[in-house]
Amino acid sequence: MSRRRVTLADLAQAAGVSRTTASLVMTGRARELRISHDVEQRVLRAADELGYRPNAVSVGLRTGTSRTIGFVSDTVATSRLAGDMIKGALEAARERGVMLFIGETEGDPELERGLLHAMHDRQVDGLILAAMYTRTIKVPKDVGGPAVLLNALPKTPSDLPSIVPDEVEAGRAAARVLLDAGHRDGIYTIGAGPALRNVPPQSVAAVERLVGIREVLGEAGVKIAGGRMCVDWLPELGFAATADLLKKHRPKALICLNDRVALGAYQALGDVGLDVPGDVSVVSFDDHPIASWIRPKLTTVALPYYELGRKAVEVLFAQMGEEAKPGEVHRVAMPVMHRDSVATRS
Amino acid sequence: MSRRRVTLADLAQAAGVSRTTASLVMTGRARELRISHDVEQRVLRAADELGYRPNAVSVGLRTGTSRTIGFVSDTVATSRLAGDMIKGALEAARERGVMLFIGETEGDPELERGLLHAMHDRQVDGLILAAMYTRTIKVPKDVGGPAVLLNALPKTPSDLPSIVPDEVEAGRAAARVLLDAGHRDGIYTIGAGPALRNVPPQSVAAVERLVGIREVLGEAGVKIAGGRMCVDWLPELGFAATADLLKKHRPKALICLNDRVALGAYQALGDVGLDVPGDVSVVSFDDHPIASWIRPKLTTVALPYYELGRKAVEVLFAQMGEEAKPGEVHRVAMPVMHRDSVATRS
DNA sequence: TCCCTTTGCTAAATCGGATTAGCGATGCGA
DNA sequence: TCGCATCGCTAATCCGATTTAGCAAAGGGA
Incomplete structure (x- = not known):
């Protein structure tokens, strides 16, 4: 100073x-x-x-480059779930000597325009357009320069590459967890399903997870016994859905479409005196922090937020180096976190 | 393009x-x-x-100002808890037409130096130095220009203003919740206490919350019946502490030092068949998302992350406008979230 | 009519670097 | 001794704005 x-x-x-x-x-x-x-x-x-x-500003003026990238999200920066996405991007950026501008649009196109302008005014070298929940987004037309979609797919065909979690494979993995443990019947889905049409609106994850689940189960000749859809994946709705299911059925295994739903399912199972995993095995998705806080600890297929963030920066740099195929979709593996909510059936 | x-x-x-x-x-x-x-x-x-x-870069070169502030944290950006801090800062910044650079130090002084350099090279107008957990931090000496401490206090006397949650008042509020509900005895603390020396290391929150709790209870002539300290505030440790407590005591009310500890306490209470709030009332701190997911929903004193973030930007701007007292500490109120875990005693 | 002020606008310098074109000195061969 | 290439370095321009100093024309008073 x-x-x-x-x-x-x-x-x-x-x-x-x-x-x-x-x-x-x-x-x-x-x-x-x-x-x-x-x-x-x-x-x-x-x-x-x-x-x-x-002075980076001077260099920026002369060379037209700023060693800075913009991270624009609907509300991901604040999402407790997806902060890791930022962290991954941050570290990958740092390794490349690049700084990150953060901005949130709150889903408001007007705000989004303003943000993109503000970033371009500052000569960002590239943009990451991120979504909090995996979904399709309308790509703003004034994306001048390199950009990638993070945790999102373009609503209409676009040249921008996308980085998304591999939800179909995650669905397969969840189904395999149950099969490997010897489950062949009494398998129900909570949050979506059992059919592909029973999904909450807008949810890419629901559809893809279900596709993977049905594929693997189907190949093994195992039929999903039933399921309950939740319009939103919240603990209360998961509780209600599971409680409703338990009125008529005695499941052996539950595939919860995410961890918050699984939390609700735990509560409903507890209410009728069913033990996890003794009576009912539970697998889920996301690896939300609560998954390892509840008892028994929840076996879940993790959303690789950190890796998604890293990958976004990597792809963006490839993009800036022109070494990228347009419109390519990068799927990041979702690892299974084996914990204590699945029991082996003989 | x-x-x-x-x-x-x-x-x-x-x-x-x-x-x-x-x-x-x-x-x-x-x-x-x-x-x-x-x-x-x-x-x-x-x-x-x-x-x-x-072109903001050009303006920046000419005027020496960038309409940009840097948000440097130990690891707050990724913390699921404190993402709201960024969100608050982001919105307050946007209202002022300012962008936010984000950086994480991982507690590494070398990384911190590099980050501060990178930010100064880009001519940031000011800096927010944030911590994930409220604590004292060593203020880097090369903070050129205006800066504020967020969720942190300077380890050694400093001219920088601080923005922290008002933990003492939060402690008072938690105690008042129990008093107002008619609790006079059988009150135990979990996570820290009952004495001021029974606190996890490094934790500003533990000490201050306890101070507030003891003050209000003391003034009402109510004595804390006992307590258990946890070296870290995790569900498992909260569970263990509560389970240990229940071996010898039958509490009427629990003041858990944070929500994760409270989650563990719920589990331990459930194991011995004690009902919340029928048998035992529970108050807690933080307003972590799980507080409203567990049953019964937890009454808790919220950490005002969003407000902290906003306030940091406000104070930083005051600082840049020279209208700030050096070294001032701004305490942000922690609101009580009244939910279902406290029962009225007659 | 002359001089001074005001009005309305612009030339030129500046910020801190990157980059292009080129200049003086030296060395070498013929 | 002359001509030319090479070496080692620098002057000048540019990036896109802001800002200072000042110029030409019009207006006004004596």
């Missing part, structure tokens, strides 16, 4: 060379432009002594 | 005036510098037609 920043001019003067020479040395082009080793060392030493750091 | 941005020069040419005049009009100094109303309108119209937006 107190004393002025050291500029290239200061550095040049201290080293007794021209600004050009100083710049050449500092940008590593000394060899190329035939600066003597002697002078190079002199500049380097002066830079070190003065603590010279190039 | 395709076509070049509209620059001031383009605008000037389109309006048939000099760049100076165009700049004057666009920065609202037309009146002041005696530009005719006619010319002003001409420039404004051209700007509108061309969609002119000043």
